[in-house]
Amino acid sequence: MNFSTSEENYIKAIFHLQQEEDTATTNGLAAVLKARPASITDMLKKLKSKKLVHYQPYRGFRLTSEGKKVALSIIRRHRLWEYFLSEKLKFAWDEVHDVAEDLEHVSSKKLIDKLDEFLGYPRFDPHGDPIPDSQGRIEKHQQVSLSEIPLNKTAIVCHVGDQTSALLELMKHKNIGIGTKLEVKKRFAFDQSIEVKIRQQIPFNISELLAKKIFVKYGV
Amino acid sequence: MNFSTSEENYIKAIFHLQQEEDTATTNGLAAVLKARPASITDMLKKLKSKKLVHYQPYRGFRLTSEGKKVALSIIRRHRLWEYFLSEKLKFAWDEVHDVAEDLEHVSSKKLIDKLDEFLGYPRFDPHGDPIPDSQGRIEKHQQVSLSEIPLNKTAIVCHVGDQTSALLELMKHKNIGIGTKLEVKKRFAFDQSIEVKIRQQIPFNISELLAKKIFVKYGV
DNA sequence: TTATTAATTTAGGTTTGTCTAAATATATTT
DNA sequence: AAATATATTTAGACAAACCTAAATTAATAA
Ligand SMILES: [Mn+2]
Ligand SMILES: [Mn+2]
Ligand SMILES: [Mn+2]
Ligand SMILES: [Mn+2]
Numbered sequence: 001m002n003f004s005t006s007e008e009n010y011i012k013a014i015f016h017l018q019q020e021e022d023t024a025t026t027n028g029l030a031a032v033l034k035a036r037p038a039s040i041t042d043m044l045k046k047l048k049s050k051k052l053v054h055y056q057p058y059r060g061f062r063l064t065s066e067g068k069k070v071a072l073s074i075i076r077r078h079r080l081w082e083y084f085l086s087e088k089l090k091f092a093w094d095e096v097h098d099v100a101e102d103l104e105h106v107s108s109k110k111l112i113d114k115l116d117e118f119l120g121y122p123r124f125d126p127h128g129d130p131i132p133d134s135q136g137r138i139e140k141h142q143q144v145s146l147s148e149i150p151l152n153k154t155a156i157v158c159h160v161g162d163q164t165s166a167l168l169e170l171m172k173h174k175n176i177g178i179g180t181k182l183e184v185k186k187r188f189a190f191d192q193s194i195e196v197k198i199r200q201q202i203p204f205n206i207s208e209l210l211a212k213k214i215f216v217k218y219g220v
Numbered sequence: 221m222n223f224s225t226s227e228e229n230y231i232k233a234i235f236h237l238q239q240e241e242d243t244a245t246t247n248g249l250a251a252v253l254k255a256r257p258a259s260i261t262d263m264l265k266k267l268k269s270k271k272l273v274h275y276q277p278y279r280g281f282r283l284t285s286e287g288k289k290v291a292l293s294i295i296r297r298h299r300l301w302e303y304f305l306s307e308k309l310k311f312a313w314d315e316v317h318d319v320a321e322d323l324e325h326v327s328s329k330k331l332i333d334k335l336d337e338f339l340g341y342p343r344f345d346p347h348g349d350p351i352p353d354s355q356g357r358i359e360k361h362q363q364v365s366l367s368e369i370p371l372n373k374t375a376i377v378c379h380v381g382d383q384t385s386a387l388l389e390l391m392k393h394k395n396i397g398i399g400t401k402l403e404v405k406k407r408f409a410f411d412q413s414i415e416v417k418i419r420q421q422i423p424f425n426i427s428e429l430l431a432k433k434i435f436v437k438y439g440v
Numbered sequence: 441t442t443a444t445t446a447a448t449t450t451a452g453g454t455t456t457g458t459c460t461a462a463a464t465a466t467a468t469t470t
Numbered sequence: 471a472a473a474t475a476t477a478t479t480t481a482g483a484c485a486a487a488c489c490t491a492a493a494t495t496a497a498t499a500a
Contacts, residue, residue, distance in 0.1 A: 026448055039488055041449055089334040099328050106322040114309040246478055259458055261479055278465055
């Protein structure tokens with residue numbers, strides 16, 4: 001099956017909404033797609049007729065298992081292109097998303113599988129999100145935000161909670177990126193800010209807001 | 221300015237038609253785009269209102285200089301992607317065109333300029349067609365078909381006249397590709413077939429039809 | 441449990457890009 | 471110079487993907 005750019009954007013957005021809440025709503029989807037609720041209803045009727053969503057009027061909707069498969073293949077394309085842009089074309093971290101948003105709709109399976117091979121089968125995109133394999137299998141790494149890990153345990157940054165350039169700027173300034181090894185030395189009750197140390201460097205302070213956007217894995 | 225996929229396909233097709241005949245016709249464009257003449261007329265009105273073509277009803281049309289600039293930037297994207305697919309992803313020669321046909325419509329200037337840099341500023345695509353630079357400058361190499369060059373002069377294959385897999389298959393079998401050095405040893409009047417030698421190998425025969433599709437440069 | 445509010449759907453348009461069939465303009469023959 | 475043939479345009483429709491404004495349904499508060 002082949003889907004229009006618009007259908008693909010809907011399917012992908014529903015998938016992401018379902019990660020939060022099991023069933024997605026018309027207004028919720030309208031908000032993320034920046035479209036009016038009436039347009040969402042129109043498209044949902046179409047997706048339902050194509051058996052990509054379960055949908056009862058007024059009752060919200062969920063992707064069918066077929067719909068999920070399609071969503072994962074779009075996400076695979078998106079994240080592989082993001083990796084390509086960042087790794088090969090040296091795009092900055094906050095520049096990859098918009099371009100990948102277009103590239104993801106070029107749907108040649110051969111293109112994507114060869115791209116994957118060319119890139120060396122990367123497992124995570126530049127934001128630390130896992131890249132589904134060609135069967136649509138996705139690795140869900142149990143990641144914890146910096147604000148939750150125990151003190152004095154070495155942790156590796158593996159994911160960032162959003163992709164704005166504001167966040168990128170701050171992380172660049174503090175020298176933190178995907179893969180950075182660090183440990184939390186102290187937590188201040190007053191403002192929930194934390195003291196972080198990278199290797200032998202002098203520890204520095206991170207706000208609660210930032211700590212919540214930086215996800216790590218640690219321990220065995 | 222940004223153009224729709226459809227507008228871009230029209231502009232590019234008009235550009236190619238104009239390489240043959242200075243002014244393009246409704247039916248001619250309908251044939252290459254596989255659309256009905258009425259659709260062509262509709263789109264030409266729009267392109268005219270955007271000042272991309274000179275167009276007088278019933279009199280044919282030509283790209284304006286602005287239209288040519290746009291066409292060249294689409295062709296640049298197309299050929300850079302073809303080069304990428306062939307060189308980096310190891311696509312065969314006759315597989316690159318269709319995928320590039322989609323990729324060419326992703327119009328981020330930064331993407332294309334970085335891709336160009338990543339590829340090392342290639343000057344020709346896998347079919348030997350020149351790639352316009354970021355200013356839209358294109359190199360027109362005066363190429364001659366194998367059926368026209370003088371005997372016993374070393375020539376280098378630089379271009380193929382079409383991109384079908386039938387042609388690719390035959391050229392692969394004869395071990396001829398872009399860059400191959402060869403010379404024509406003899407021409408047979410009976411069927412216009414020619415005897416070709418590649419380096420120290422045993423000369424072999426090539427039909428008139430094939431000779432006309434293989435373009436070379438030679439001499440100083 | 442009714443009344444009010446919020447969420448969602450329906451009805452009816454619009455734009456883009458396509459099409460068929462009919463009309464018209466240009467080119468080619470006699 | 472007509473008559474005929476061919477190329478092109480116009481008229482009118484249609485599907486996709488949007489929209490606004492008006493119902494309608496469901497949720498919540500009185
Ligand atoms: Mn992204
Ligand atoms: Mn990402
Ligand atoms: Mn091509
Ligand atoms: Mn080419």
